[in-house]
Amino acid sequence: MPKLMNVRVTTMDAELEFAIQQTTTGKQLFDQVVKTIGLREVWFFGLQYVDSKGDLTWIKLYKKNEPNNCAGQIMQKLFQPNELEIYPTKVMSQDVKKENPLQFKFRAKFYPEDVAEELIQDITLRLFYLQVKNAILSDEIYCPPETSVLLASYAVQARHGDYDKTTHAPGFLSNDRLLPQRVLDQHKMSKDEWESSITTWWNEHKGMPREDAMMEYLKIAQDLEMYGVNYFEIKNKKGTELWLGVDALGVNIYEKDDKLTPKIGFPWSEIRNISFNDKKFIIKPIDKKAPDFVFFAARIKINKRILALCMGNHELYMRRRKPDTIDVQQMKAQAREEKIAKQQQREKLQLEIAARERAERKYQEFEERLKAMTEDLAKREQDLQNAEDKIRALEEQVKLQQQAREELEARQNELQEMMIRLEESKNLEAAERQKLEDEIRAKQEEVKRIQTEIEIKNEHTRRLEMEVEEARQKKEEANRQLLAVSTTPQHHHVEENDHDENDDLPNGDVTKDLEIDSSIVDPVEERRTLAEKNERLQDQLKALKQDLAQSLDETKETAMDKIHRENVRVGRDKYKTLREIRKGNTKRRVDQFENM
Template sequence: MGLLSGLLGGNLGGKQLVAKVTTMDADLESIPIVPDWTGRDLFDLVCRIIGLREFWFFGLQYENKKNISCWLQMDKKISKQDVPKGVDGHLHFLFLVKFYPEDVEEELIQDLTRHLFFVQIKQAILTQDLYCSAEAAVLLASYGVQAIHGDCAEDAPVDVAKYLPANVTSQYDMTVDMWQERIRRWWTHNAGQSREDAEMEYLRVAQDLEMYGIQYYPIQNKKETDLQLGVSAQGIGIYKGANRITPRPFFSWSEIRNISFKNKQFNMKTVDKSTISFQAKDHSINMSILELCIGTHNLYLRRRQPDILEVQQMKAQAKEERIRKQDEQNRLQKEREERMQAETERNQLRNDMQTLNEQLHLAQEQARKSDENATIFSTKARTAEDEIKELLKRAEDAEKETQRMKITYLQCDGMRRMMEEEIREKELAMQRMSMSIGDMSMQNWQQPRQATHFASQAMMGQENGWMMHNGNQPMSNSHHDVMSNTSSADEEREAARQWDELQRAQRSASTQPMLVHTPQIMPNSTPPFRSSNSYDSTTTAAPATATATTPATATTPTTSSNDSTAPTPPLPSQQSPFSLKHLPPVGPPPPDPSAFDVGNLPNEIAQLKNTLDKSKLDYNNRTKHFKATLQEFRTELEGLKREERVTELDRAHAANLGRDRGDTLRMPRSKSVSSLDSSDHEWYWCVSASGSMQRRIATFEGL
C-alpha cells in the first residue's frame, strides 16, 4: 500500500474503489481507485507499476453486465462506466494489447512490450481466437519452447496442450508423441537463440497469420444483415458468417477520411466523399468500437510521421541495449564455439588416446606372441641343431661304412681277378692235359695187332702190366684234376657270394631311407653341411622338405613383420585440430561497402546503411528458407488430415495459400454481386474484397 500511495500521490481520501488488474504475466491485486479517476489514471498507474513505456499499444479491457468485452474509456471516469464488481467486490480489468503494429520488428522497442505481445498472441492461438494452420502452429510452438526452455534437450518437456490449439491436434490423425517429435524437429533448428530472439521470431511468424491484429465486433448494415466488423492496423474489413479470414469488402486507412458515431449509428466517410453506415449489434460496445477505430487510425498516421523525441530516445536506448546484448551474445556464442571446439578437440584427443591405447595393446599382444614364437623358434632351433648333429654323426658313420665297403669291394675285386687268373691258368692246364691224353689214346689205338696167339698171353700180361702202370698215372692225374676243379668251383662260388654281398651292400647304402626327424629351417637359411659323396642325394632332401614345410610354421613371424610395417594412424600432434574456421561460411557474405554510393555521408551513416542492407538481405534469406520448409511440412501433414474435421476457416485458409496477408485483404473481385447465384453467395468470401470504392460500398450494402 505504501508503494501505491506514493504512485497515487497520497490522494486516497473519499470513497474508494478497489481494482484488480491482470496482466499476461502477473496479477496486480487491490489497487485503490479514487472516485474521480478516469480510465487513463488507472492505466498510467498500471504502466508505472510494471515499468512499461510503450503504453500506446495497450488498454484495459473488462466485461460489462451483458458479458461483452469492452475497452475502458480513457477520458471518462471509471465510476461512470459500466464496469461491474466481481464477487470479491473488486473491479476486474485485463491489461491487454489494444492496438497492433504493422511491423513488430520495427515498432516494438522494449523487451517488456515484445514479451507481452508474445504471451497474448500465444494465448489467443491456444484459445482459437486467432486462427492458425497446423504447420504454422508447430513452427510457432518450436519458437515458444525455445523462448521458455532454451535450447532443445532430450529430456526437455514438451506439453503439446500448452503450445498447440485443440482444433489442430484433433484435425489430424496423429498421436501426442508424433506432435512432440515434430515440435522437437523444428526446435533443434532454433539452437543458440536467446529468449528475446525466439519471441521476436514467434511474432514475425504470427503477424503473417490472416487473423493477426484484427478485433471483431458484431454489426449490422442497413439490411440488418449480421456481419462482423474487423478493425486492424491496415484498415477496416467487413466479414460475413463464420469466415473471419477474407474480408468482403476491405477499406484501408488511407481510403477512410472520418469515422463518427451519431444516433446509435456509425458513419464512415471515404476520401471520395462516400458514406458507409452501420450500427453495432449491441449498443454497449459503441464507444469501444469508436475509440478503437480512432486510436488505430491515429497510430496509422503516426507511423508515417517522424518519431517524437520520447520515441527517438527509447529507440536509441533500445538500440544501445540491443548492441550490448548482441555483443554479449556474440561473446557467448564465441565462447560457446570455443568450448565446442575444445570439447571436439578433447573428444578427438580422447579418441586418439583410445586408438593409441588399442594400438599399444595390440603391439604388446604382438610382442607377447613374438616372444612366444621366439621361444618356440629357439626350442625348434635347438631341436634342429640336435637333429643336425645326429644327421652329421649318421652321415659320418655312413661315410665310414661306405669307405669300408669300398675297401671290401676292392679286396673282393682283387680276389676275383686272382681267381679268374687261376681259373684261366687251370683251364689252360686242363686243355693241355686233355690234348696229351688224346694223343696218347690215339697212339695206343693205332698199334698193329701183330701178336700171335702164343704171345697174346704174354703180351696180354705185359699189356695188363703196362696198362696197370700207365693206367694209374692217368687216374691219379684225373683225380688230381677233379680235386683241382672242385676247389676252383668252391672258390668261384665264394667269390660270387662275396660279389653278391658287395652289390647288396651298395644298393642298401644308396637306397636305405633316413628315418630321422626333419628339422624346420627358415626358408632363407642355408643347409648346415654339403657333402660331395653319394650321400648328397639323400641329405639334400631334408632341407628341401624343411623348406617346403617352413612357410606354414613361419606364418606368425611373417604376419608380425607385415603388421609392423603397416601404416599406422597419425598421432594427435600430426593431425590437424578441429576448428570452426575450416567450416564453410553460413549465410550470404556481407555486402561490399564499395557497392554503395555514399558520397560525402559520414562514416557512421554509411555503416548504418550497410548494416540495414545486410539485415534486409538476411531477413529475405530467412523468409525464403522459412517458406520452403513450411511448404515441405504442409505437404507432410496433408496425408494425415481428417477431412471430416475441416472447418470453414480451414477452407478459407486453403483458398488463400500462396498469398500474403496484404494480398488477402486486397484480393480483387472476380464476379459482380448481381451475377452470383445462391451457391456463389455461400462462397462469396473467396471472390471479393477489393475493387473500386463504389463497388465495395455496393458490395457492403448488398450483403
C-alpha cells in the same frame, strides 16, 4: 481512513496485486501497472474487465464533460482540436464486477501495422508475442497447420533457447502447449511425431536470440488474416447479418460465415468522420460525393466499443505517418543502444562458445586418437607375444631334435659294436648267432625309426624356422609401428603459451592475441534477408504441408480450413485480398455493402 479495495491485474506472464482507494482513477491504476512492469509503449495497451452483465470491457482512463444531446448522438471528428474538457474517470464509477479482489487483465488493445518497425521495448515485444501466441493456440486467430508448426518452432526457441540434443532429449516438449487443438485433432500423428517435426524446425534457429525468435513469430503471425482484427456483429439496411472488422489498417466487412476473407474495405485514410445514434453507426467518407456508410449493431454498448476502437486505430494510423515525438525518439535511441550492447555481448559469448567447442573437439579428437593408439599398442604387443611364443616353441623343437640326434648316434654306435661282435662270432653256435642277428635287425629297425623321426622333426623345424623368420619380421614391423604411434607429429600439438614472459600483465593475468584471418566470412553474415528467408521457408512450408497431408483426417476439417484452402487455391493472401476489396471508388463499395 479511506476504504481500500484490493485489485488483481493479470498480464500475459504475471499477476500484480494492488490496493486502491474509492477515488482511484482508471488513469492512476493504468499508470501504476505500466510503471511496475517497466512499459513505456503504453498506447497499445489497456485494462480489460468483465462488467456486471458479463461482457468484456475496457476501463476508461478519462471521461469528457459533454453537453447534453437531446438526440443522444455522439459525434467525434477525427484529429480535430477537442474543445471538450477531459477528466480522469474513477475505477469504482465504472461497471466493474464487484468482487474481491477486483479483476483486470492488462492486454494489447491496438496492434501495430508492422511489428518490426513499431515495437521498441523488449517488454512490449514479449507482451504482444504472448498474447498473439495465446490467440493462435486457442483458435481466436486461425492459423493453418503447416504455419502452426513453424510458429511452434519459434516459440520453443523463444522459451528454451538453442536446441541441444544432449539436453533436449525426446519427450522434452511433451508438457509444452505448442499447437492449436484443432491441428492436433485433424492429424493422425503421435506426440513424438509432432515433437520430431517441431524439433526439425527448432534446430534451424540455432544461435537466434530469444527476442529475435519472438519477433520472427510475430512477423509471420501478422500476415494471418485474423491477426489484430476486432470483430463485431452488424447488419446493413437490408438486415443482412455481417461482421465488421476493425484493425490497424481500416475497417472491413465480412460475410457471416467467413471471418477470413473480407468483401469490402475502407482504409483509415478514406474516413473523415464516425458517429452513432442509438444502434445506428455512421461512417462518413472523405469523398463527399459518396453516401454515408451506415450499419446497425444490436446494442448501444457495441457501438461505443466500435467508436473507441476506430478512434484509437485511426489516431495510431495517422501518428505513424508523422515524425516521432521526442519521447519515442529517445526510446528508439535507447533501444538501439541496448540492442548493440546485447549484440556485442552475444558476439563475445559466441566467440567464447566457439573457442570452447574447438577445445572440446580437439580434446575429443585427442581422446579418440589415444584410444586408437591404445588399441593399436595392444595389438602390437599381442603380435610380439605371439612371435616370442613361436620362438620358444622353435627352441624346444631344436632341443628335442638334438636329443634325437644324440640317441641316433648312440644306436648307431651300438649297431657298429654288434656288427663287430657278429664278425667275431662266426664260430659261435647257430642259436647264439641267430639271436645276435635278431638283435642286429631290431637295432637296424630302431635306427631306421629314429632316422624317420629325425626327418619329420627336421621338416617341422624347417617350417618353424620359416614361421620364426616371419614372426621376426612382424616383430620388427610392430616395433617400428609402436614407435610411430607413440610419437605424435609436431602439427598435432596444442599451441602452448611459450612467450608468456612478454605477456604478463601487471595484475597477474596472462593474455595472448589469437590469430585472426579477415578473409574468413562469419556464418552470420551469410544469413539471408527476410524476403529470401521467407522464400526458402515457403518452399519448406509446402513440403511440410505435403507431409501433414498424409496424416490429415479430412472429416475433422473445419469451415475455416476449407475457406483457407480455397483462398490458397485461387492465390489469395491477406494483403492481396485487402488490395482487391479496396479497389474502385467509395460509392461503389458502399453500394456493394448495401446490396449484401
